[in-house]
Amino acid sequence: MTVAVDLPTRLAGVLARARARTTLLTDAVDDADLVKQHSPLMSPLVWDLAHIGNQEDFWLVRAVGGRRPVRGDIDDLYDAFRHPRQDRPALPLLGPAQARSYLAEVRAQVLDILHGTPLSRDSAPLTAGGFVFAMVAQHEQQHDETMLATHQLRRGPAVLSAPPPPVPDSGRVGPAISGEVVIPAGEFRMGTSTDPWALDNERPEHGVTVPAFAIDRAPVTNQQYLGFIDDDGYGRAELWSERGWAHRQAAGLTAPQFWERDSDGSWWRRRFGIRTPLRLHQPVLHVCWFEAEAYARWAGRRLPSEAEWEKAARWDPASGRVSRYPWGEAEPDRTHANLGQRHLEPADVGAYPAGVSATGVHQLIGDVWEWTASTFAPYPGFVAFPYDEYSAVFHGGDYRVLRGGSFGTDQVACRGTFRNWDHPIRRQIFAGFRLARDLSA
The missing domain is CATH 3.90.1580.10 (paralog of FGE (formylglycine-generating enzyme))
Structure with missing residues (x-):
C-alpha cells in the first residue's frame, strides 16, 4: 500500500537527499583537494559547497523566512556572475570547516521555516506547491552534478564508488x-x-x-562512435562545420574526452580515477556538440x-x-x-x-x-x-x-x-x- 506523504515532509526528504549527496562528494576528498582547482573550467569544490549554502540562505532563510541572513557578508564571494570559475581560487573563500558549519546552520533554519510556510497551490507564487524549496533542492543537485564532473577531472586515486549499472537482458x-x-x-x-x-x-x-x-x-x-574514428572522422574537414573544424584543430580533438588508445589498438576510458576497457554498448560520453554534429x-x-x-x-x-x-x-x-x-x-x-x-x-x-x-x-x-x-x-x-x-x-x-x-x-x-x-x- 502506498502511504501518502505530506508536502513539507516530501520537500524535507528532497532537501535531505541533496545534502547527503553534497556531503558524499565533499567528504570523499581531503581539505587540500577541496580547496584545489582541478580544472580552470571548474570551481574548487569548496566554492560549490559554500555557494549551495548561500543560495539556500538567500532564498529560504531571507526571501521565504523573512529572517536575517546567516552570512550576508559573503554574498559577493559566491555570486557566480561576478567571479568566473578560473578566478575563484584567488578569492577569500570560506574554508572547508567554515563552509560545512555554514551549511548546517542554514539548513537548521530552513527546516523550521519549511514546516511553518503555507505551500498550497494558491499561496504566493514563490511558495505555491513548494516551488522555492524544490528550486533550491534542484540548484543543489545541479551543483552536485557539477562537482561530480570535477571529480572526473580530478587526478589521483579513485575516491568514489558505486555498483555497476544493470546489464540488459x-x-x-x-x-x-x-x-x-x-x-x-x-x-x-x-x-x-x-x-x-x-x-x-x-x-x-x-x-x-x-x-x-x-x-x-x-x-x-561507443561502438558506433568508433566507426567514425576508424573512418578518419577527426581528420576530414568536410564532416565538420567551419567553427567545429576550427575548434577540433585548436583543441587537438581526436577522440571523446578521457578515451585512451593503447599501442595494440585497444581503447580504454578513464572514469573517476579508474582506467577501464571501453564498453562498446554504452552511450558515448564526453563529446562536445561539434563532435556530435x-x-x-x-x-x-x-x-x-x-x-x-x-x-x-x-x-x-x-x-x-x-x-x-x-x-x-x-x-x-x-x-x-x-x-x-x-x-x-x-x-x-x-x-x-x-x-x-x-x-x-x-x-x-x-x-x-x-x-x-x-x-x-x-x-x-x-x-x-x-x-x-x-x-x-x-x-x-x-x-x-x-x-x-x-x-x-x-x-x-x-x-x-x-x-x-x-x-x-x-x-x-x-x-x-x-x-x-x-x-x-
Missing part, C-alpha cells in the same frame, strides 16, 4: 534496439504550465507543430531539435497527450532510468525497458545528457521567475540545448520538460547524443 543488448522510430507530423503540447516544480525556462506549455521525422531508438554507442554528418543524419526530442519523449500516439516522463507520470525509480549517481557510468543501451517511451524510444531519461540541434531560447510567453539569472541572461548566447539528464542527474532535476544548456565546445559534462532524420513528404 540478452534480447536487448546493443544492436537489438538499434534502428529508429518514425514520429508522425502534428502538433503536441511542449513544456508545462502545471508542474509546480518546473523552472521558468520549461514554461509555459504551448503547442508546437513538428513535421514527421525519424529518431534513433537509442543513443549513439560531425558524427551526424558522417552518418548521413542530424541531431534532433529539442521539440523533436520532447515529442519523442512525452507524446503518446494513442491518446495524443503528453506525460511527465517517457514511461508516464510515475516518479523515476531504479527500473526506469539511470539517475541520481546510483552508478558512476552510463548503462548499456537496452538496460531500462521499463523506461521506454510511448513512441518506442529508449533511455531518453538518464545515462547521458543528449545534445540537440537547438539553441537555448525562451518559449513563447516566457516570464523570468524568480530571477533573471537562472535562464533569461543565457537566452541569445552561444548555447546548445541538452535534454534528458545523465547518470549524475538527480530525479528532482530531471523530467521530460527539463532543459539544460551549454557551450558547444564543452566536453567535461556527461553528454552524448542520438540521431534523427527528416522524412520525405
Whole structure:
C-alpha cells in the first residue's frame, strides 16, 4: 500500500537527499583537494559547497523566512556572475570547516521555516506547491552534478564508488534496439504550465507543430562512435562545420574526452580515477556538440531539435497527450532510468525497458545528457521567475540545448520538460547524443 506523504515532509526528504549527496562528494576528498582547482573550467569544490549554502540562505532563510541572513557578508564571494570559475581560487573563500558549519546552520533554519510556510497551490507564487524549496533542492543537485564532473577531472586515486549499472537482458543488448522510430507530423503540447516544480525556462506549455521525422531508438554507442574514428572522422574537414573544424584543430580533438588508445589498438576510458576497457554498448560520453554534429554528418543524419526530442519523449500516439516522463507520470525509480549517481557510468543501451517511451524510444531519461540541434531560447510567453539569472541572461548566447539528464542527474532535476544548456565546445559534462532524420513528404 502506498502511504501518502505530506508536502513539507516530501520537500524535507528532497532537501535531505541533496545534502547527503553534497556531503558524499565533499567528504570523499581531503581539505587540500577541496580547496584545489582541478580544472580552470571548474570551481574548487569548496566554492560549490559554500555557494549551495548561500543560495539556500538567500532564498529560504531571507526571501521565504523573512529572517536575517546567516552570512550576508559573503554574498559577493559566491555570486557566480561576478567571479568566473578560473578566478575563484584567488578569492577569500570560506574554508572547508567554515563552509560545512555554514551549511548546517542554514539548513537548521530552513527546516523550521519549511514546516511553518503555507505551500498550497494558491499561496504566493514563490511558495505555491513548494516551488522555492524544490528550486533550491534542484540548484543543489545541479551543483552536485557539477562537482561530480570535477571529480572526473580530478587526478589521483579513485575516491568514489558505486555498483555497476544493470546489464540488459540478452534480447536487448546493443544492436537489438538499434534502428529508429518514425514520429508522425502534428502538433503536441511542449513544456508545462502545471508542474509546480518546473523552472521558468520549461514554461509555459504551448503547442508546437513538428513535421514527421525519424529518431534513433537509442543513443549513439561507443561502438558506433568508433566507426567514425576508424573512418578518419577527426581528420576530414568536410564532416565538420567551419567553427567545429576550427575548434577540433585548436583543441587537438581526436577522440571523446578521457578515451585512451593503447599501442595494440585497444581503447580504454578513464572514469573517476579508474582506467577501464571501453564498453562498446554504452552511450558515448564526453563529446562536445561539434563532435556530435560531425558524427551526424558522417552518418548521413542530424541531431534532433529539442521539440523533436520532447515529442519523442512525452507524446503518446494513442491518446495524443503528453506525460511527465517517457514511461508516464510515475516518479523515476531504479527500473526506469539511470539517475541520481546510483552508478558512476552510463548503462548499456537496452538496460531500462521499463523506461521506454510511448513512441518506442529508449533511455531518453538518464545515462547521458543528449545534445540537440537547438539553441537555448525562451518559449513563447516566457516570464523570468524568480530571477533573471537562472535562464533569461543565457537566452541569445552561444548555447546548445541538452535534454534528458545523465547518470549524475538527480530525479528532482530531471523530467521530460527539463532543459539544460551549454557551450558547444564543452566536453567535461556527461553528454552524448542520438540521431534523427527528416522524412520525405
